[in-house]
Amino acid sequence: MAANPVKQAIVRACTDAAYRARLLSDPRKALAEEGIEVPADIEVRVHENTDNKIVAVLPGPQAAELRERTKQLPSGPVVDVPSGLGLEWQQTALIATGRIDTNTAPALRRELLRAFTDVDLVLSGVTFLSSPGLAALLAGQKHLATYDSHLRLCDVPVEIRNVLEMVGFLDLFEIVNRSSLDDPYVAALMAMPFH
Amino acid sequence: MAESVSFFGSVRRFFRDYLLVMETRGSFGQLVQQATEDAALRQRLLQSPKQVLAEAGITLPEGIEVEILENTDKVIHLVLPPLVESGEAEGGQ
Known part of the structure; x- marks a missing residue:
């Protein structure tokens, strides 16, 4: 069984600039490339840190x-x-x-x-x-x-x-x-x- | 075993590993851990992140903004670590 697909998508986005761009612009579609089907009523937002802003996430219902x-x-x-x-x-x-x-x-x-x-x-x-x-x-x-x-x-x-x-x-x-x-x-x- | 991958299961497992890693990664990780249990801390962290970080002894260079987001039933946030040039990925420490 392969590793967690969500993790794989993120790891891929760290090394594959084109995939990173797709993940940022259309998360649903880019996640589908990694075999992740996001339910229709769920929104996925993808962020990246910039030179002057740090973003961090608190796990919600998952935690x-x-x-x-x-x-x-x-x-x-x-x-x-x-x-x-x-x-x-x-x-x-x-x-x-x-x-x-x-x-x-x-x-x-x-x-x-x-x-x-x-x-x-x-x-x-x-x-x-x-x-x-x-x-x-x-x-x-x-x-x-x-x-x-x-x-x-x-x-x-x-x-x-x-x-x-x-x-x-x-x-x-x-x-x-x-x-x-x-x-x-x-x-x-x-x-x-x-x- | 032909099984479909559940989105929620994958996200839950992703954040399990995220918290496992965070737990061993110093003050900010501990703050995130605490905020998963302590609703008041969570609210304050969301509203005035810099102040709460400072209280925990985490200071940042001037000019760096912090945004803390929270996942909900309907919105899942994913943050991408920096893009690494090929060949550098192994030496991230």
């Missing part, structure tokens, strides 16, 4: 919705997990450590099915992932899709990434490095004033 959905999530280490795997909720991130195998995959699945919002599953500490684990990821993704949400896989070790690639899962999940989220985007944000 409120995110907060509400995050509140419904559990918090802290998950107690009821078979030995071999550790799971901990940190806001919308679920940190996994250890082995995701026949024994432990049901606990991962159970935790993912508790969520109703976008979840970042952090896999940096995972050393083993087999078929039942893959099934749990898939179940989580399907469950979240019914809430217009995604399961995103973060900080995936190369061995685990190879497994995902071989079974064709790379198309089903967005995979990001959480510390840098999405490098070109963060690089662009860093270039903004205040940072």
